[in-house]
Amino acid sequence: MLFDKFQTMADFQAELAERGVTPFGAVTEKILSSTEGVVEGRQVILAGTNNYLGLSYDKRCIAASQAAAERWGTGTTGSRLANGSFAEHQALEREIAEFYAVNHAIVFSTGYAATMGMCATLAGPGEVILMDSDSHASIYSGVQLSGADIIRFRHNDPEDLAKRMRRLGDRASSTLIIAEGIYSMLGDVAPLQEIAAVKREYGGYLMIDEAHSMGVLGETGRGAAQAAGVEADVDFIAGTFSKSLGSIGGFCVSPHAELEAIRFCIKAYIFTASSSPSVIASTREALRIVSAEPERRTKLWDNANRLYQGLKDLGLPVGPTASPVIAVQMENRSRTIDCWKALMEAGVYVNLVIPPASPSTNFLLRNSVSAAHSSAQIDTIIAAYAGLKQAGLFDSQQAS
Amino acid sequence: MTDYQGYLSFLISALETQNKKQIPLSESTELVADIGLSSLEVMEFIEKIEDHFDISIPLNILPDVSTVGDLALKVQELNP
Numbered sequence: 001m002l003f004d005k006f007q008t009m010a011d012f013q014a015e016l017a018e019r020g021v022t023p024f025g026a027v028t029e030k031i032l033s034s035t036e037g038v039v040e041g042r043q044v045i046l047a048g049t050n051n052y053l054g055l056s057y058d059k060r061c062i063a064a065s066q067a068a069a070e071r072w073g074t075g076t077t078g079s080r081l082a083n084g085s086f087a088e089h090q091a092l093e094r095e096i097a098e099f100y101a102v103n104h105a106i107v108f109s110t111g112y113a114a115t116m117g118m119c120a121t122l123a124g125p126g127e128v129i130l131m132d133s134d135s136h137a138s139i140y141s142g143v144q145l146s147g148a149d150i151i152r153f154r155h156n157d158p159e160d161l162a163k164r165m166r167r168l169g170d171r172a173s174s175t176l177i178i179a180e181g182i183y184s185m186l187g188d189v190a191p192l193q194e195i196a197a198v199k200r201e202y203g204g205y206l207m208i209d210e211a212h213s214m215g216v217l218g219e220t221g222r223g224a225a226q227a228a229g230v231e232a233d234v235d236f237i238a239g240t241f242s243k244s245l246g247s248i249g250g251f252c253v254s255p256h257a258e259l260e261a262i263r264f265c266i267k268a269y270i271f272t273a274s275s276s277p278s279v280i281a282s283t284r285e286a287l288r289i290v291s292a293e294p295e296r297r298t299k300l301w302d303n304a305n306r307l308y309q310g311l312k313d314l315g316l317p318v319g320p321t322a323s324p325v326i327a328v329q330m331e332n333r334s335r336t337i338d339c340w341k342a343l344m345e346a347g348v349y350v351n352l353v354i355p356p357a358s359p360s361t362n363f364l365l366r367n368s369v370s371a372a373h374s375s376a377q378i379d380t381i382i383a384a385y386a387g388l389k390q391a392g393l394f395d396s397q398q399a400s
Numbered sequence: 401m402t403d404y405q406g407y408l409s410f411l412i413s414a415l416e417t418q419n420k421k422q423i424p425l426s427e428s429t430e431l432v433a434d435i436g437l438s439s440l441e442v443m444e445f446i447e448k449i450e451d452h453f454d455i456s457i458p459l460n461i462l463p464d465v466s467t468v469g470d471l472a473l474k475v476q477e478l479n480p
Contacts, residue, residue: 150458151459152443152459163454167455356439361438
């Protein structure tokens with residue numbers, strides 16, 4: 001029957017309802033600041049929002065958005081290819097290209113549309129895509145639409161990438177390699193120096209998804225490629241406006257002039273309405289702030305290091321290095337749900353992640369840190385985890 | 401050069417470590433329905449085959465693979 005395949009999910013939803021928890025689609029009833037809100041009736045510290053620079057509630061961004069709504073109205077009512085290209089969109093494309101010091105940029109309506117659209121379009125039948133195995137769902141969705149041969153390399157393993165490029169022989173020089181900057185679930189950073197070296201040896205094209213690293217890494221916040229010093233080796237950078245820039249939308253930038261032709265071949269760009277001018281205006285203002293206020297990155301990393309060290313000192317199974325995304329890895333689903341519920345009761349909202357959204361069979365309590373968190377808030381998050389530990393909720397919970 | 405039976409023998413042998421239910425394995429055994437491999441375990445198994453034969457197996461072939469025999473045929477096609 002048509003609906004049979006959804007029964008497992010329906011059963012899981014019923015289990016959550018019976019236990020009185022709402023980790024998926026928890027409703028935020030009120031936003032109090034960039035880092036506090038009322039979620040499911042509880043006032044909580046927001047530690048699962050990807051609001052890395054704390055700009056979602058910035059008064060300058062809000063004012064820019066309000067002014068644009070007054071000037072342009074609430075929506076464009078059409079695609080970029082038809083009536084939906086306003087001067088705001090073109091201005092943002094110029095500014096994001098300047099930010100990345102390249103000549104070409106496309107702005108998309110969502111980050112998902114940006115990576116999915118680029119992955120679906122760049123390589124086609126007869127060509128090859130070599131992608132990191134832990135890639136985001138938008139990349140998997142895109143490559144499946146491309147018609148290209150899709151080959152995975154082991155996560156963050158440049159040697160495995162090189163082996164697979166060698167196997168491709170003559171096809172390697174036209175292969176599209178896809179990696180991310182910071183990986184969204186565990187917060188680990190791609191070894192881009194080594195990946196770029198493989199590209200230099202075998203040829204091909206390199207696309208980096210900087211969704212979680214733009215504004216977070218690099219001297220001017222351009223991301224992991226800038227931090228690794230390999231921007232010259234990168235052909236396409238995709239990203240999102242919905243994390244460090246606090247709005248919604250996505251982009252792709254490239255030094256290749258061909259991006260202007262590619263633009264008109266991307267279905268996710270052509271057949272969807274363009275972003276509301278108010279969204280574009282706040283994004284432009286946030287992009288300006290990213291350049292003007294580098295101290296936000298410093299504060300973000302101070303907070304990330306503080307939380308990482310605090311959780312590590314508690315003996316919790318976190319990743320090998322600090323990052324604004326810090327995941328506590330668990331093996332038992334029921335226990336992880338208990339922990340999520342206990343954190344909410346302690347006034348801390350984090351993300352509950354279950355396979356296949358997590359990159360292994362582990363369950364995750366995924367924390368994301370913001371520059372807007374105060375040190376006291378970070379300490380409150382650590383104290384909440386300490387409470388869970390004292391209650392025995394982490395007993396027999398080793399990292400895999 | 402390995403023939404179909406050679407690939408099949410390797411796959412059956414390699415699957416033993418993931419055969420938690422200890423069912424008899426043959427070319428008609430279904431990877432998911434019979435052995436109960438999760439999508440993650442399927443990918444780990446694919447990587448094991450790739451390493452052994454020094455080939456890359458595109459994800460595109462997976463929708464056509466249900467049984468161990470299906471996979472042996474695909475590996476033979478990729479490594480003639």
